[in-house]
Amino acid sequence: MNSPKGKIEPLDQIPSGIPGLDTILRGGFLRAGITIIQGVPGAGKTILGNQLCYNHVANGGKAIYVTLLAESHARMMLHMSQLSFFNADLVPERLYLISAFRVLEESGLKGLQDLLRREIQKHGATVVVLDGLVAAEESATSAREFKKFIHELQTQASLTDCTIFLLTGAGSRPVAPEHTMVDGILELKSENVGRRTERVLVAHKMRGVDVLRGHHAMRITAGGMEVFPRIEAVIGDPDTPPAHVTRALSSGLPVLDRITGGGFPQGSTTLLVGAVGVGKTTLGLQFLSQCTADAPGVMLSFYDGPAALLTKAGNLGLNFADAVAQHAVEIIWQPITEGQLDEICDRFLRIVRLKKAKRVFIDGIGGLSRIAGDQDRLARVLAALNIEFQLRGVTAIYTAESDLSAAIHGKPFDGLSLQGVSSVAHNIVLMRYVELRSELHRMISVLKVRSARIDSGLHLYTMGPKGIEIEDDTAGAARILHALESSGSSARVLDA
Template sequence: MTDSHTLSPTAPDHIPTGVPGLDAVLKGGLLPKAVYIIQGGPGEGKTILANQICYAWAAGGERSLYVTLLAETHHRLLRHLQNMSFMDNRFAGTSVVYESAFDTLRTEGLEGILRYLTRNGKRQSASLIVIDGLFALEENAASERAFREFINDLSIYADVVGCTILLLTNSKRDSGCPEFTMVDGWFQLGSDEDKFRTYRYLQVHKFRGSDFIGGRHMSTITSDGFRVFPRLEAVTGELDSAPMRDERLSTGVARLDEIIEGGVPYSSTTLLVGPTGVGKTTLGLSFICESSEAEPGLVFGFYEDAHRLRRRANALGLGLGELIDSGVVEILHHTPTELLQDQLAEEILEAIRRRGVKRLFIDGVDAFKQAAVNEQRLGRFISTLTAILRCEGVTTIFTAELAEIVGGDTGLQFAAVSAIAENIVLLRYAELESRLYRTLAILKMRESGFDPYVYEFHLGAEGFRLGERMQRTEGVVTGQPHRLPPVGRRDA
């Protein structure tokens, strides 16, 4: 980063930015002796992103020079950054120095700015220089050629001195303009609308000297600063499968375990599908309540928080509260509002790896569809997530509430997750002779036999109880149940 660092044979090829998710997109971070353009409109986060990098580098012992070419005072800039958690006042004015070159640009032009950077960068021993206001240099250049020569001189300066330079601009100039062809990297910050919500994104258009993950990656700005959520399917790469085990995990319902030959297979994914209120969550909680210190559990839900799940489990005779209090089970709850699907996946995987989770219950996989900016990604996203879970040795149960399970001649219709769910359990209501029944049928079970019958089940103080198979009925799975006539009757 400084001369002694960059010339060292042990120096890293990439320098971490300290911005969550960005280094994954850049496959390691920024490169030394390079010039990067960060482009975006007003309010897209350029200033926050650049400052976050400065303070991350300061925490690692490096020094930065933040140069503004605008009339905005540094006092105002710093005031807006005070609420950011990355902002460490110990470094402001020491390891991160703010200076204005507004007057220099106005009186001495682009050549004066280059002399200014050479003089002040050396005085500060800066390994990182931020120039906030590249568009001001464009406007003050005598010609397009003069601006092109300035960018070239800046690149030579970065290479000779051994520093990294970030150029921030809100210009709408495109890839045909000389600055984008001459710099080492070009990052775009933007925002777009999906019906009623606005979402942010980061896209790397160019990153010379290194591979990177292209396309749009969703991002957020919070009090913690700028964060990038790389597309899950793009950053996962090759996965090593978990060791195969001839092992079954109990569903928590003894009779159900019997009809699927001992429980759900280890590290498999099971989809519980059915209408609202039929008992999907209760069955999922029964599975989670089989967790132990050797098999920690995690409930990731969208519709019921920990307090409501405790109350429900208590009414069903399940010891969920004790498992939560002992730390064997963790509850993570999100309202299905404006979260991003990659953000949700990151939180799930972080919790799994933090606690070594082996039993996972995701209550409401449909919320991933609500969180998707582009629904065309949903199949690839779910497929990647479940593949990661299998490789982590996690046995997962999802619930899915579908708008239409039966639709005339179209038959059974499931969400994208059904294509990669190894086990599918259908829970339905059936009305027979003016009585409402709850029914369960196994539609699919990975590498396992199962009873191909429809069973009645009950919910109550004893939890989820599976009864006997239903007799002399047809059409329960198709949603058009009816009693068969007694044997020998001809008026059926």
């Protein structure tokens, strides 16, 4: 179609019907183009091919699924029937299954080409999946003949306005001749993360489209294939102006609000650093207990399930359970034993956006770290989450666990490593143990708060029937630290 001078018409694409995949492809596959989908056995090619067909016909199109050396149609239908996208009523009304192996064996690539042409015209198909391209390649008498077959498929796709998908195994050649001829190439892979194996999708090529590059998480569920783009690639645009900061949000602890300069600035991220059992989760629960139906919150927990969190909050006299019961707070429970980083972040952010959350609490970074495996990437993901929260005016708290070890007497911050946290958090709150004469004391201090005047002194705090209660001044902490310095080997500061 001609377009006005200087105006570039967008490419015509057809959606896959798989939201994450369409995001990676910037809208879908090239219409009337050819895409190779390659992967090792068990990677999910047949499921993806069928899902593309069923999604297409469910939206009014017609599709043909052609098998060569793949499993029988009856067996394939049995397997697909376990997935929610399957609809037997569409076969053969709008989805046609064709076995072309005998035609290929008896008449070669020319016979296969003629069969595809006839069936596309006969049924008016707008999507065709050819499962088993490797069989077609093996039947070619030369590389030239196989390339000619691909070229004629391109011509057929263009003439009939039909989008064609070619499913094949992962070739030993890094760049096969047909790769240079087709419009798109997707690869389904498996990657080892420790002793765990994760499914990955890579969009190597989509002609005329700036696809999201890199390895994207995917998994096969009862609903079929789900794809989760790299979260740092689809997060909010850092050049977009952030939500206007109108106020600071209360932490739920009056003294902490005072020493942070009025509370946590709206849209900021706070890092709570402290050893195990020091009260980080409790502080986060008090923060979320301030949520209302009009200003809801979301918690992502890696260590405690909902029942344990509700019991803990109840024992501390917090109204957290009421906030959950009134749907002012939603808990996402993610054990660290399994999971993919992008899938977890996608689920978390969908709920944050759906609820229009104003507060979030991630307990904690250590859980994300164990699942991510790649620590360099984790830092980028956390930085991207900060951008998303800032753009939406969401105030967030993360917890980070420090080591429980002895520091030099009289130096409560000795041994604490906070290198590189500026991209993770705008605010930093430190929670510490101090051991004096066989008794543990807890202290809290504010290291920084974005755009606020803070009280950086150490304050004693206790955990009782009302949750965390912080002493209003630094006198108690000063006495402990003075005694700590004077008592020699009988006193220790415990922290990172």
